[in-house]
Amino acid sequence: MPELADLRAAFVEGMSRAATFVAVATTDGEGGRAGVTVSSLTSVSADGEHPSLLVCINRQSPAATAILQNRAFCANLLAEDQQEIANLFAGRSAADRAERFEQVTWSAGDAGQPLLAGATASFECRLATALLWETHHVIIGRVNTVRLSGSGSALLYGQRAYRRAIHLDVK
Numbered sequence: 001m002p003e004l005a006d007l008r009a010a011f012v013e014g015m016s017r018a019a020t021f022v023a024v025a026t027t028d029g030e031g032g033r034a035g036v037t038v039s040s041l042t043s044v045s046a047d048g049e050h051p052s053l054l055v056c057i058n059r060q061s062p063a064a065t066a067i068l069q070n071r072a073f074c075a076n077l078l079a080e081d082q083q084e085i086a087n088l089f090a091g092r093s094a095a096d097r098a099e100r101f102e103q104v105t106w107s108a109g110d111a112g113q114p115l116l117a118g119a120t121a122s123f124e125c126r127l128a129t130a131l132l133w134e135t136h137h138v139i140i141g142r143v144n145t146v147r148l149s150g151s152g153s154a155l156l157y158g159q160r161a162y163r164r165a166i167h168l169d170v171k
Contacts, residue, residue: 019158024076024089025055026106026114031069035100035114036061037090039157040136041075050142053123057137062097064137071127073141074113077120078155080164085116086155110145120154122147 026035040056053075057064067073078086087093088100105117109124116122125141132138156163 016160017158019156019163022078022082022086022155022157022162023055024078024085024116024119025057025063025067025073026076026116027063027067027070027073028108028112028114029066029070029072031066032062033101033114034063034066034097035089036063037086038075041077044140050144051146052128052140052142053125055139055141057139059132059135059137064139067127067139068130068137072111072113073125073127073139074109074115075123075125075141076114076116077122078116079118079120079149079151080153080155082116082118082155083162085118086157086162109147115147118149118151119147120149120152 020039023038023041024035025038027033036057038055038057042054044052044054055075085104088103101114106114107117109115109122111124113124115124123143124145125143128140128142130137130139153164156165
């Protein structure tokens with residue numbers, strides 16, 4: 001059985017090899033306006049009463065607290081030219097949390113959640129359920145509206161760097 005530190009290091013390295021799209025989860029309401037860059041976002045189902053998606057956010061993130069209080073959020077899938085926005089909401093810039101929304105173009109969606117301009121897709125959700133799993137909140141949202149941009153080229157992250165998808169001619 002490997003040491004826990006060795007297992008964690010191998011896990012982190014293994015997961016770094018999986019490319020995933022980059023999204024910013026945003027929220028607004030009584031719990032405040034907040035946003036955070038996430039890489040753990042996936043669809044749960046397109047069927048049922050509403051389509052649904054799942055996002056995982058560190059429990060120490062003010063965005064997680066705000067989403068739980070607001071009971072709503074928007075999952076904004078970033079376009080391949082939006083690395084600066086990803087870095088901003090990941091906390092990799094000099095801007096503090098309150099200034100983040102002042103540095104991007106956004107609008108309120110139908111349910112009042114912040115939709116980031118230029119995102120390839122924005123999914124406005126109502127909180128369906130949330131579970132605290134060790135260090136992260138696992139949040140499931142019911143999708144109420146979807147806004148699509150003219151570009152389908154999503155920003156990806158893998159091997160510890162931003163990436164873009166390319167078409168492979170497979171013969």
